[in-house]
Amino acid sequence: MHQLLDDTEFQMGYAPFREPQPGDCCVVYCGDSIYLPNQRQLPVFSDVQALSLELGKPHYLGDVGGQACFIIDSQQSTEAFSSLKPTHATLPLAQFQAAAFGRHLNHWLNTHRYCGACGSSLEPFEKERAMRCTGCGYLAYPKISPCVIVLVRDGSKLLLARSPHFRAGLYSILAGFIEIGESAEQAVQRELMEEVGIRVKNVRYITSQPWPFPSSLMLGFVADYDGGELKPDGVEIEAAAWFDADHLPEHLPHELSISSYLIRLFLDGKL
CATH class of the missing domain: 3.90.79.10 (Nucleoside Triphosphate Pyrophosphohydrolase)
Incomplete structure (x- = not known):
């Protein structure tokens, strides 16, 4: 089966106000490039915190083998950032699925910062994966x-x-x-x-x-x-x-x- 659809230990989840712990795994993107200093596993939050990078707010993606996983956007890149597609051959499948989901979500978050109806800023909606307008209350859902x-x-x-x-x-x-x-x-x-x-x-x-x-x-x-x-x-x-x-x-x-x-x-x- 095409492997983005195979059953794995990656379970999507939504908890907009959950904060990452030091040992939680992280998917860090700068544009379309993913941070992978070790091509065989995703970094943990404590290692990401130690980087000299300008990082955005972590967003909970779900669990990988029972371990929480977060997406974080970086405004800076290093030589440890690379394309996602080749990592299919090196990352465990569940981690690759989390990274792929994170890429989609990060792109949506970066391109939906303001309300398309009134122009006010958006904030995470507490009940489901969506962004709510701070002005008019409009809900923006992930683009598919x-x-x-x-x-x-x-x-x-x-x-x-x-x-x-x-x-x-x-x-x-x-x-x-x-x-x-x-x-x-x-x-x-x-x-x-x-x-x-x-x-x-x-x-x-x-x-x-x-x-x-x-x-x-x-x-x-x-x-x-x-x-x-x-x-x-x-x-x-x-x-x-x-x-x-x-x-x-x-x-x-x-x-x-x-x-x-x-x-x-x-x-x-x-x-």
Whole structure:
């Protein structure tokens, strides 16, 4: 299973006024980079306190193996800060899940400091994970951006494509954001027509995955090719082609991702 969804010892929790203890684990971010002096475990609060960094207010994330875990925002970076994705291979899975959740939450906190209705400052709401306006009382909830991601099959072949932003040789399945007033299934049809000019049928939901880069919820589908000339739009997609199991691109998505999971299901004959 794609590992952001596997059952682990990470349990999300909400306690807006809980303070960290010296031995509690911490997820510290500066922008999109995470503080990991030891690539095999998250730091504890006492070590973070000893840093010469300008740190924000800790926010409780939940428990990792019974140990409280907090997200803390840093205004300064050091050489011990790095990208989150490679730590999937080194951190215990429960700690990686806490770090991924923390990335999503930290991005939301940093981009929702003031009320969108009246402009007053926001403060943590005591009853649930939300920020409450100190002026008008408006509640702002964490932003989640729903996306569809779809594996299109045509007999023994699957459709793979590449974005101009991908590293050389990398191909993946197609994805896109759901628009207002649109169902997930309608988004699948629209995205495929817009990006590569094809129609599909038998659209079927498979699974989902939170994707904190920065705030997506990926809804995974499989669909069958139903016509149309394969033609990349040249903007979102620069190349697209049909592949079989014996002739795959040089690089496929990271095993962490739902795209990799759906591709593996297809190649294993489970889709």
